[in-house]
Amino acid sequence: MKKLINAPEDVLIESLRGLSLAHPELSVDFENHVITRATPKEQGKVAVVSGGGSGHEPLHGGYVGHGMLDAAVAGEVFTSPTPDRVQAATHAVDRGAGVLHIVKNYTGDVMNFEMAAELAAAEGIEVGTVIVDDDVAVQDSLYTAGRRGVGLTVLLEKLVGAAAEEGRDLASIVELATRINGQGRSMGMALTSCTVPAAGKPTFDLPEDQMEIGIGIHGEPGRHREPIAPAKEIARMLVEPILGDLDAAGGPAIVMLNGMGGSPLIELYLMYGEVAALLEKAGVQIARNLVGDYITSLDMAGCSLTVLKADDELLRLWDAPVRTPGLRWGM
Amino acid sequence: MKKLINAPEDVLIESLRGLSLAHPELSVDFENHVITRATPKEQGKVAVVSGGGSGHEPLHGGYVGHGMLDAAVAGEVFTSPTPDRVQAATHAVDRGAGVLHIVKNYTGDVMNFEMAAELAAAEGIEVGTVIVDDDVAVQDSLYTAGRRGVGLTVLLEKLVGAAAEEGRDLASIVELATRINGQGRSMGMALTSCTVPAAGKPTFDLPEDQMEIGIGIHGEPGRHREPIAPAKEIARMLVEPILGDLDAAGGPAIVMLNGMGGSPLIELYLMYGEVAALLEKAGVQIARNLVGDYITSLDMAGCSLTVLKADDELLRLWDAPVRTPGLRWGM
Amino acid sequence: MPDTIDTAVLTDWVHRFRDAVTDKREWLTELDSAIGDADHGANMARGMTAAVAKIDAGSASTCDELLKSVGMTLVSSVGGASGPLYGTFFLRMGMTAGAAAELDGAGLASALRAGLDGIVARGKAEAGDKTLFDAMAPAVDAFDAALGDGGDLAEAALSAADAAESGRDATAPLVARKGRASYLGERSAGHLDPGAASTALLFRALADAIAG
Amino acid sequence: MPDTIDTAVLTDWVHRFRDAVTDKREWLTELDSAIGDADHGANMARGMTAAVAKIDAGSASTCDELLKSVGMTLVSSVGGASGPLYGTFFLRMGMTAGAAAELDGAGLASALRAGLDGIVARGKAEAGDKTLFDAMAPAVDAFDAALGDGGDLAEAALSAADAAESGRDATAPLVARKGRASYLGERSAGHLDPGAASTALLFRALADAIAG
Numbered sequence A, B: 001m002k003k004l005i006n007a008p009e010d011v012l013i014e015s016l017r018g019l020s021l022a023h024p025e026l027s028v029d030f031e032n033h034v035i036t037r038a039t040p041k042e043q044g045k046v047a048v049v050s051g052g053g054s055g056h057e058p059l060h061g062g063y064v065g066h067g068m069l070d071a072a073v074a075g076e077v078f079t080s081p082t083p084d085r086v087q088a089a090t091h092a093v094d095r096g097a098g099v100l101h102i103v104k105n106y107t108g109d110v111m112n113f114e115m116a117a118e119l120a121a122a123e124g125i126e127v128g129t130v131i132v133d134d135d136v137a138v139q140d141s142l143y144t145a146g147r148r149g150v151g152l153t154v155l156l157e158k159l160v161g162a163a164a165e166e167g168r169d170l171a172s173i174v175e176l177a178t179r180i181n182g183q184g185r186s187m188g189m190a191l192t193s194c195t196v197p198a199a200g201k202p203t204f205d206l207p208e209d210q211m212e213i214g215i216g217i218h219g220e221p222g223r224h225r226e227p228i229a230p231a232k233e234i235a236r237m238l239v240e241p242i243l244g245d246l247d248a249a250g251g252p253a254i255v256m257l258n259g260m261g262g263s264p265l266i267e268l269y270l271m272y273g274e275v276a277a278l279l280e281k282a283g284v285q286i287a288r289n290l291v292g293d294y295i296t297s298l299d300m301a302g303c304s305l306t307v308l309k310a311d312d313e314l315l316r317l318w319d320a321p322v323r324t325p326g327l328r329w330g331m
Numbered sequence C, D: 001m002p003d004t005i006d007t008a009v010l011t012d013w014v015h016r017f018r019d020a021v022t023d024k025r026e027w028l029t030e031l032d033s034a035i036g037d038a039d040h041g042a043n044m045a046r047g048m049t050a051a052v053a054k055i056d057a058g059s060a061s062t063c064d065e066l067l068k069s070v071g072m073t074l075v076s077s078v079g080g081a082s083g084p085l086y087g088t089f090f091l092r093m094g095m096t097a098g099a100a101a102e103l104d105g106a107g108l109a110s111a112l113r114a115g116l117d118g119i120v121a122r123g124k125a126e127a128g129d130k131t132l133f134d135a136m137a138p139a140v141d142a143f144d145a146a147l148g149d150g151g152d153l154a155e156a157a158l159s160a161a162d163a164a165e166s167g168r169d170a171t172a173p174l175v176a177r178k179g180r181a182s183y184l185g186e187r188s189a190g191h192l193d194p195g196a197a198s199t200a201l202l203f204r205a206l207a208d209a210i211a212g
């Protein structure tokens, strides 16, 4: 295992230390692994909390700041944080108007956030929850734990963060979040496995001429293995299942071509060129886009595509100022 | 070779296509591989042009925009662009006040930009040049081609871009650039080799338990090979040669912990924690920092550290608004 | 063989389970690499190390105190799917055991059953979903059956451990329908479920602790 | 053997050099992987393919037109260090050859010498720096010497090709002092210089073209 780390068990805490040194505008609770804004938002506004296993940086800690999250809770690598820590974050950022929990749809995350919401309720904090499940690689059926929450989480955090900044109430923010989740879909692929520090070796073996299609963000193998293909083909394998599940033609969309952590930007731009061409051919009007590493899977090489159907309201929220380590504009 | 590409010979042009689709605020000349702002800066201001081989994204194309570059010239992967293309960029962005060429100190880059400056002069465009040579891994002596230009290039492009935006004249901008180059140093290391698309396999073999110290940004082997070490040790190997060459103690500094393309952010933050601790212990006051992939070497895993001695003027220029795909704040 | 267990035996159980998941940490992670996210070994080792530290530092004099302390520690130190599930298991066991200094066979049986029910309440798993339920449910059933057949605590625990291991092995051919492995669809078949594997260790540790 | 070469022979030379760098592309890249940045094969193949396309499309009737066209094409299609260097070599050759339809031995000798001088003016390399200079300088010297000894064009070109190859081989033990390889310091020793290797191909192609 080749990594810029000391001991595997210290990766999370030491990475948080670096984040806190690099970003004095954030405040890190090293006990609970909670990242908050150094200057909290005004009293009376809904706070937005997200979290999950680490290894997806900049998600979630890198999205704390004006216009996006109020707090992020960082679990161990690929392991949902525990309820008490989510509760600590919720408690820390509640400004009297309730707290939105943004939860990616994994059994562990859902259970831990559920327990945290119970703890918060017991303390008198109103908690609303949105469960993000945008991954079209997984069927939402009786035979699965439901679709996974992947790339859409980034867009959703930006959009509801902006809405919360506007002073909207919790019920309307939950509604907005639910609506966003309903109109966004993602699909991912991997050229290589990632290596979990504590495991010390790649999660799966992927021969030099094979790739995994339909991966999540936890280094798990995908839905099927394919011979490695040109970018053009890969783009089709990402775009088609998304458009098969989401009727995005004819209207504006926010599109993210995301790197999994080990793929360089030169390749991500190339892939974006391929997917943008396919999307436009299918009648999707790309109104805004992100290309880069936004929700990663440690050092995995590969990429994912997210398409969110947008409208004037969403585009306005998208364009609103944001100031976080991972996304910044307008300020 | 596992890459998100089609044919190796099309990587550059197809990546430029994706960049141009993703960033309508940029304009791409596909003939010359030149990226410019879609809206040029005002007449009468110095224009700033940089360029070099591709494979270092977001450098240089990702730094075109308000407050930074006016044009970037993208050569083939790891190959300096040709003089006619540099000249085309220079011609395209000259606003009557002269053009600064920012050149990294490699034999090829220096010769090609030199010939381009001759062509521009013949056309009546005033060209000033700064040659960036910040890499302490290489001794600047009779026995080398001089120190390489690496990470400092990013900081320099930001700072002189801000100065150009202020309307300063070419002579003062060349002077500023030269001063910045004199007070910044970098050092890099690799955990893995990168793979040049046209070569199809890793540039060098690096056993699972070895790393290269003192690498540049072209996938070349470093100055020496070492057994792989904890982040703490690696941090020492980066900080010590820099501080041995640059007396940065006691004053403010701008520090960049840069990823080489294949190392995920969780590791880069961890490394930043280590180097920041060492720098502060040595009396360096980190006033501003960047942590992330800013000047890469394709898919190489590893990192580099850049330390630039700063002062009030440089910090003011640093804080000035910038709006590029790779660096953005204040607007 | 005594026909009750006290907090010392429970403490020994927790220690033995900690030892087992620590020893088998890499194996559990390997199982989770095949059909999950390669953290089950680390999760269980981290949680049980914390649980042992917690009860060793405390001085629980009743069964419920001890079991709840283990459950709370797991909930607040593991995370992931296994944290709430194993945490709930021990919490519910504790709630059912009550403030007793020892438990007889029937007492332990109903505590285990409550733990299992708690896991179902949290995770909604059913038989054949390829989860730790598929090791735990047969184990609890076998424990009850052994007692019903007149077996003593030790015999019941042994038969529960055997049933957990058979249940674990029976997860191999299954296609997962809960947890991360369900994302793999058909590709999840042919691998043991990591949670079922740790549950088999849990029941073997119990049998060993009771055997002394 | 004719004692002059015309544009047809020069064209054949350029074609043969193109074929050589295309055939040996991977080898040149491998040499550049060891002590550089793994692009010398791609650079030379790209440049010479463009140069051949350019001269085949044109109809240069004089030596300078043809050689300058090759030089300009290399300058504007290669980049890196080799682009300006090989480009300057052909440009200077052309300037020295002048608007002649053919070159005799002395004419070719002074054109080659001017090309070499152009490379030195651009790149400042000296003997032993482990660059293409270390193959080219001996080749040009050998060419002159063979002519001086009364050899004909073909003999001079053959002896230049042999000298270039010896010069190339002699770069192996050297520690580089110019170009990328110099960054490696002592680690550059033990490898052939990629530019010296392509220069050896250049002179072998010349000898073959003259031999017909």
Ligand SMILES: Nc1ncnc2c1ncn2[C@@H]1O[C@H](COP(=O)(O)OP(=O)(O)O)[C@@H](O)[C@H]1O
Pocket: A078, A079, A080, A107, A108, A109, C032, C036, C037, C039, C040, C043, C044, C079, C080, C081, C082, C083, C085, C119, C122, C123, C124, C125, C130, C131, C132, C133, C178, C179, C180, C193, C194, C195, C196
């Ligand atoms: N809904 C569920 N009900 C019961 N057990 C479950 C459920 N979901 C997952 N599990 C168990 O949890 C195990 C995985 O635990 P672990 O790897 O620690 O957590 P995570 O899946 O969050 O990474 C699975 O092997 C399975 O036995």
Ligand SMILES: Nc1ncnc2c1ncn2[C@@H]1O[C@H](COP(=O)(O)OP(=O)(O)O)[C@@H](O)[C@H]1O
Pocket: B078, B079, B080, B107, B108, B109, D032, D036, D037, D039, D040, D043, D044, D079, D080, D081, D082, D083, D085, D119, D122, D123, D124, D125, D130, D131, D132, D133, D178, D179, D180, D193, D194, D195, D196
């Ligand atoms: N200053 C110089 N003078 C002469 N030849 C040089 C000089 N610098 C580099 N070279 C030659 O250029 C070759 C490398 O060419 P190439 O790989 O195409 O360019 P780059 O080094 O820019 O990647 C070296 O092997 C060497 O022979």
Ligand SMILES: [Mg+2]
Pocket: A053, A077, A078, A079, A080, A108, C037, C039, C080, C081
């Ligand atoms: Mg997990």
Ligand SMILES: [Mg+2]
Pocket: B053, B077, B078, B079, B080, B108, D037, D039, D080, D081
């Ligand atoms: Mg090169």
Ligand SMILES: [Mg+2]
Pocket: C032, C036, C037, C038, C039, C040, C080
């Ligand atoms: Mg797991």
Ligand SMILES: [Mg+2]
Pocket: D032, D036, D037, D038, D039, D040, D080
């Ligand atoms: Mg090279």
